[in-house]
Amino acid sequence: MPVLRGAVTFSRFRAEPAKEAPSDIKRWLTRGLKAHAFEPIDRKSEEERAAGFVELENADSIEFPTSSLYYGEYALFSFRIDSIKVPAAAMKAELTKWASAFEKENDRPPSRGEKTAFKAEVRQMLRNRATPRTAVLDVSWNLKTQQVQIWAASRKTVDEILVALESALSVKFIGMTPADQARTEGLDEAALGPTAELIGMDLPATAVEEVSHGEA
Template identity: 60%
Template sequence: MPVLSGAVTFSRFRSTPAGDPPSDTKRWLSKGLKSGHFEPIDLKKTEDERAAGFVELENSDGTDFSTGSVLYGEYALFGYRVDTVKVPPAVLKAELSKWEKAFEKENGRPPTRGEKSENRASIKHMLRQRAVPFTKVHDVSWNLKTNQVQLWASSRKTVEEILFAIEEAFDVKLQPLVPVSLAAEAGISDEHLVPTPELIGMEISQSEIESSEVSHGDA
């Protein structure tokens, strides 16, 4: 739980309403989180290998989103859970090899390509039913007064996925809080963002400084 224990890998954004600001913050939060809530993978009904959605911060199975589980002072805290189910290729290959040997012993011939393909699918399905989903929860901190959003995720692809989910669920736009965007917001031009010689380890001679001063004076 990085948001409570102090991990440093996170990205910052500023949120702005895409439409009218919400009149009831608590209801808006609950409605948005529930619209994009996490639903576990049903291994018996679907072949999906991935499921993702919002969960309560301190309960990765919780999707009730009561006020007490989401609001912490001026912050809305919740998680974005991602479950994946995959059959390791090595395991599938080993099981298929066992089946091929048993087939050849029983039938006196090796299986055909079509028989291999058919049974490969059956074996993969069987192994998938036994698989335990791998779960990863990414914490989200949203300051409702400053409109700053922090995402605890290191993968750019994951960050983009969470951003899209938040924008869709809450009807907001998220802008990265990086030097370039902050400078633009403050009215600072790009030329003032160029690294100084001191920063990149270049020494400036006294003659260069005097020459620069003269040129500026003539201008």
């Protein structure tokens, strides 16, 4: 869990309530996380992905007790993403094996309808066997400054977590990178680029002369 130990990439934002600020911020946050908590993938359904909030130190728990959620002025929790995908190679191998056995037993190849029915059975069997791929991304929320840090490198994942938080808590997030601040203040991002001096480009002759006089 990078939020407690180790170095990792994170994105930083400032949270602003879309409506009036809640009177009891801890109760408000706990209720929002529970309402959008992680639910495992239903293996009998067609869904291949599930995502939601979980406790920081236990990705299988969604109770969010005060002792596990709040650390001083911080709320610490995680966003879990599970995905299940049936490998195409495994599906093909099972179908080939079944079709060969069917033809030997029935002296004819299986019909299109029989293939379709068996394919559904095989897919369900492989889904039941498959181990979900799990990703757990940490989130820290300073309840005093309203600064939120999302510990994820993927921009797509960061955006997904932001959307989940906005939906759960009716808040909006303002990015706190220099580029984000420039856009918020109406500045041209080009003005944030490195100066010629910083990247080692030659200075104009007049500037060199002024520097020389200054050193003297």
